[in-house]
Amino acid sequence: MASRLDSLVHQRYMELDTSGSVMVTYIWIDGTNGLRSKTRTLKSYPTSPEQLPVWNFDGSSTAQSLGHDSDIYIRPQSIFKDPFVPGNNCLVMCDTYDKDDKPHPTNYRYSCYESMKKVDAQHPWFGIEQEYTLLDLDGYPFGWPKGGFPGAQGPYYCSVGSNRVFGRQIVEAHYKACLYAGIDVSGTNAEVMPGQWEYQVGPTEGIAMGDQLWVSRYILDRVCEDFGVIACLDPKPMPGEWNGAGAHCNYSTLAMREEGGIKVINQAIEKLSKEHHRHIKLYDPTGGEDNKRRLTGRHETGHIDRFNSGVAHRGASIRIPRQINKDGKGYLEDRRPSSNCDPYLVTEALVRSTCLDWENFDMERFTPKN
Structure with missing residues (x-):
């Protein structure tokens, strides 16, 4: 007889009293x-x-x-x-x-923590938009016709309906599990490619961003175990005319959030422009090779070799949301990090370029994982 995993049987064991342990x-x-x-x-x-x-x-x-x-x-x-x-x-x-x-x-948390301590008085806030793609166990996107393709992009983003949405139960289970765990998930939505989703963690301050995002990924993988699917963080899981997956990072310091903060935001963007290639190397685990498949200048991305910025510009390296520009204060959105980025590296790179410098940061210590 073939073995099977029964969630109802498992639940009986989970209800056993283990108080005291x-x-x-x-x-x-x-x-x-x-x-x-x-x-x-x-x-x-x-x-x-x-x-x-x-x-x-x-x-x-x-x-x-x-x-x-x-x-x-x-x-x-x-x-x-x-x-x-x-x-x-x-x-x-x-x-x-x-x-x-x-x-x-491989411990990038330590350096990130040390950097965050140095900028504690500036209260750096982060919010990361974690995109991911649900896959069947055979590696094909969840909800796609086997060996074929769904209709072109357009009707799937923030959509509703069984012909447009694939995996909502998984997404909602993950959302609730993260909130129960104490992770600051602020929202979720279906993304542009069918079977692709996003959830947002933050705003959090300092080192908490890295800790919370990593644990939210762990919870996502555990939830997917229960549903028999895979959460894929590859930044371009399907080649062709499909959106890739990123981890856009919203970032601000106290000065950016105060009156007149737009000036500080623009100064930060100028500093970021000078360190573009360093950030690209740190924004995916392969040192830029994964992100190269995604950052093509198409499908709502900037080109990996060029830095640009703009208000409400989703094809930019750095986007200033329209409302932030109108209010004259707030935050910037770095659209370059890939979906499989290490948030410790991303958040440290942002404070290094805008608040500190790169002294004592060993770029050679970062070893791309091919």
């Missing part, structure tokens, strides 16, 4: 820009990351070490309620450290 799931980023996790039992719910023990994992199985020296440490940094295991359980976002307790080369 806390299941803590440690989440970390591996050497391929993917997520890993494992769970341990504690006797009480942690009220701060410092109460959680440092743990370790086999880095030789995650593309982060060699087998003869495999242990990598994971240090808890941010706690979220667990939406998958009822009761007093939690998810913990961690970062990684080598045998000498130094940040692992």
